[in-house]
Amino acid sequence: MAKGLLIVLSGPSGVxxxxxxxxxxxxxxxxxxxxxxxxRGPRLGEEHGVNYFFKTREQFLDMIEHDQLLExxxxxGNYYGTPRDFVEQTIExxxxxxxxxxxxxxxxxxxxxxxxxxxxxxxxxxxxxKGRIQGRGTENQATIDHRMSVAAYEIGLLENYDYAxxxxxxxxxxxxxxxxxxxxxxxxxxxxxxxxxxx
Ligand SMILES: Nc1nc2c(ncn2[C@@H]2O[C@H](COP(=O)(O)OP(=O)(O)O)[C@@H](O)[C@H]2O)c(=O)[nH]1
Ligand SMILES: Nc1ncnc2c1ncn2[C@@H]1O[C@H](COP(=O)(O)OP(=O)(O)O)[C@@H](O)[C@H]1O
Numbered sequence: 001m002a003k004g005l006l007i008v009l010s011g012p013s014g015v016x017x018x019x020x021x022x023x024x025x026x027x028x029x030x031x032x033x034x035x036x037x038x039x040r041g042p043r044l045g046e047e048h049g050v051n052y053f054f055k056t057r058e059q060f061l062d063m064i065e066h067d068q069l070l071e072x073x074x075x076x077g078n079y080y081g082t083p084r085d086f087v088e089q090t091i092e093x094x095x096x097x098x099x100x101x102x103x104x105x106x107x108x109x110x111x112x113x114x115x116x117x118x119x120x121x122x123x124x125x126x127x128x129x130k131g132r133i134q135g136r137g138t139e140n141q142a143t144i145d146h147r148m149s150v151a152a153y154e155i156g157l158l159e160n161y162d163y164a165x166x167x168x169x170x171x172x173x174x175x176x177x178x179x180x181x182x183x184x185x186x187x188x189x190x191x192x193x194x195x196x197x198x199x
Contacts, residue, residue, distance in 0.1 A: 001093075001094045002094055002190065002193040002194040003091045003092065003094060003193070004032075004090060004091045004093065004094050004095040004096045004097060005091075005096040005097075005116075005117060005181065005184055005185070005190075006087070006091055006096075006097055006099070006109070006113050006115070006116040006117070007031075007096060007097065007098045007099070007116070007117045007119060007180075007181065008098075008099050008101060008106045008109055008110075008116055008117070008118045008119065009021070009098055009099070009100045009101075009119050009120075009121060009177075010100075010101060010102055010103050010106045010118075010119075010120055010121070010154070010161070011120055011121030011122065011123075011154070011167075012123065012129060012147070012148075012150070012151035012154050012155060013076075013133055013147040013148075013150070013151065014123075014129050014130070014132040014133030014136060014147070015121045015122065015123045015129060015132070015167055016121065016123075016132065016167040016170065016173065017100050017121055018100070019170060020121065020167060020170060020173050020174055020177065021033065021098065021100055023170055023171075023174050024098070024174055024177060024178070027174060027178060028178065028181065030095065030096065031096050031097070031098055031181070032090045032095050032096065032097040032098070033097070033098055033100075034082055034083070034086060034087055034090075034097055034098065034099045034100075035049065035050070035051070035052060035053060035083070035086075036052055036053070036080050036081060036082055036083070036099075036100075036101065037052065037053040037055050037060060037063060037069070037072075037079075037080070037081050037082075037083060038052045038053070038054060038055065038060075038078060038079065038080045038081075039054075039055055039056065039057050039060050039078045039079045039080075040052070040054075040078040040080070041054070042054050043138050044138075053083070055079075057079070060072075060079045060081065063081065063083075064081070067084070068083060068084055068085070069081035069082060069083060069084055070082040070083070070084040070087055070088075070108075070109065070112065071101070071105040071108035071109050071112075072105065073101075073102055073104040073105040073108075075102050075104075075150070076143065076146050076147055076150060080101065080102065080105065081105070082099055082101060082105065082109070087099065096181065102154065103153075103154045103157045103160075106118060106160070106161075107157070107160060110160065117162055117163070117180065117184055118160065118161040118162045118163070119161060119162065119163045119164075119165055119177060119180060120158050120161040120163070120164050120165070121165050121166075121167050121173065122155070122158075122164055122165065122166045122167065123166075123167065124166060124167075124168045126148075126151070126152075129148070129151060130144070130148055133147060133148070163176075163180050165177055165180075
């Protein structure tokens with residue numbers, strides 16, 4: 001059986017990663033989502049095991065020690081990491097999986113899975129980005145400022161990604177990502193494995 005695609009989606013805070021992923025869940029029901037572990041506290045409406053596995057710092061460090069994370073990174077004072085087994089099993093089972101993770105983690109995944117598809121979600125402008133984080137109303141001003149300063153660094157790493165998708169309108173951004181998934185499945189490399197032809 002051909003392996004599934006590993007898709008990494010990154011982008012600055014407030015660009016719309018969560019919103020786009022929710023919409024993609026509806027449009028691409030076959031696509032599997034990796035649920036990350038984090039030491040960040042839950043926001044209103046976020047559920048353990050659905051949005052994140054919410055962990056204490058000790059529990060998180062224990063996961064690192066037992067090699068349970070494919071990658072992890074510190075972002076604006078909290079740890080975030082991708083549970084390894086779920087990702088590896090999903091790909092082995094021939095299903096596509098999407099990891100919504102920040103840039104340092106994405107670069108580590110690229111070292112381990114160079115065949116992964118790396119997609120960066122861009123805002124139409126930095127002003128619009130700031131407006132979206134503020135509009136979401138989940139962070140205080142100091143955290144917003146911190147996240148905006150990280151955004152410039154993150155966008156500077158764009159050239160490590162395969163695709164840049166502007167999230168001007170949710171519908172268009174989702175269509176672009178859907179097109180990427182379709183195109184990647186049509187690559188000769190993938191097709192040959194799927195059909196068990198060629199080398
Ligand atoms: N490296 C890494 N980053 C993650 C992981 N899960 C989430 N992130 C990223 O951590 C950052 C902060 O996430 P979050 O606190 O939910 O804030 P939001 O992106 O503003 O909604 C975002 O860039 C996420 O993509 C993970 O497992 N590993
Ligand atoms: N294309 C878009 N146009 C306008 N607002 C958007 C768009 N995409 C997302 N948003 C809004 O921007 C805010 C941040 O989106 P969110 O998905 O939480 O971002 P992220 O997960 O990247 O931090 C939310 O209030 C969301 O409704």
